Amino acid sequence: MAPALRWAQAALWSVVLFGWLWGMDRWLLGPDLVRGWQRTQQLADVPPELGPLATPAYLPEQLGWPPRQVQFRQAPAQAWWMELGRAEGPQLWIGSGDPPPDLPARACVADGACPVGWHALSRRVQGRGVAVVGTLPPHELRRVLDALVLGVP
Numbered sequence: 001m002a003p004a005l006r007w008a009q010a011a012l013w014s015v016v017l018f019g020w021l022w023g024m025d026r027w028l029l030g031p032d033l034v035r036g037w038q039r040t041q042q043l044a045d046v047p048p049e050l051g052p053l054a055t056p057a058y059l060p061e062q063l064g065w066p067p068r069q070v071q072f073r074q075a076p077a078q079a080w081w082m083e084l085g086r087a088e089g090p091q092l093w094i095g096s097g098d099p100p101p102d103l104p105a106r107a108c109v110a111d112g113a114c115p116v117g118w119h120a121l122s123r124r125v126q127g128r129g130v131a132v133v134g135t136l137p138p139h140e141l142r143r144v145l146d147a148l149v150l151g152v153p
Contacts, residue, residue, distance in 0.1 A: 037073045037100050043082065046072045050080055054094060054130040058147035060140055062089055071100040085134070092134035092144065099133075108133045121145050 040046070043053055043066070050072060059065060067082035079097025091104070099109040107113045108120035109131055119138050122131035125148045132145045 036075075037071050040070050040072075041066075043067065043070055046070060046080055047074060049074065050078050051128065052150040053080060053082070054096065054125045054128065054148040054150055056094065056144050056147055057149050058143055059084065059092075060090070060136065060144075063092055071102075073097075090135045092132065092136060092141075094130065094132050094144075094148070096128060096130050103133065105133050125150060 043055070046053060056065075063084045065084070067084050068086075070080070070082045072080040077097060079095065079100075081093055081095030081097075081100050081103065083091070083093050085091040093099075093103055093105075099106045103109070105115050105118035105120070107115065108118055109122075112120065114120055114133075117135050118133065119136070119141050120131060120133040121138070121141050122129060123145060124130070128150065130145075130148055132141050132148075134141055134144075136144070
């Protein structure tokens with residue numbers, strides 16, 4: 001057999017073996033987790049592995065629904081956050097887990113030191129820790145927090 005033919009045969013067997021091993025790995029271990037923050041416009045795009053999201057049954061009129069954006073991550077730690085409001089008006093973020101990097105008042109969640117004009121509240125909603133962070137007055141944030149329910153409306 002010619003050396004070129006032996007080389008091609010070895011290359012083909014190597015590709016087949018690699019493909020088979022990769023397929024077995026995915027079959028046994030499941031799909032790869034997406035690492036880092038992902039953005040979407042719809043709550044339905046958040047993977048169900050993160051559990052049910054807390055959505056507000058009450059929102060002040062100036063915020064509106066649906067969220068402007070939704071951010072989530074599966075690894076290294078699960079977290080999800082949704083942003084409501086407009087850039088020129090009041091803002092509200094609702095989420096669970098570590099806050100995303102572009103949350104303007106990240107310190108509110110991390111250590112409770114909110115920038116001027118921002119407030120944060122948190123509680124357990126049906127056994128899950130959820131926080132609301134926003135520029136709304138504290139009594140409005142409390143109303144939103146009290147009206148959170150698990151599940152997508």
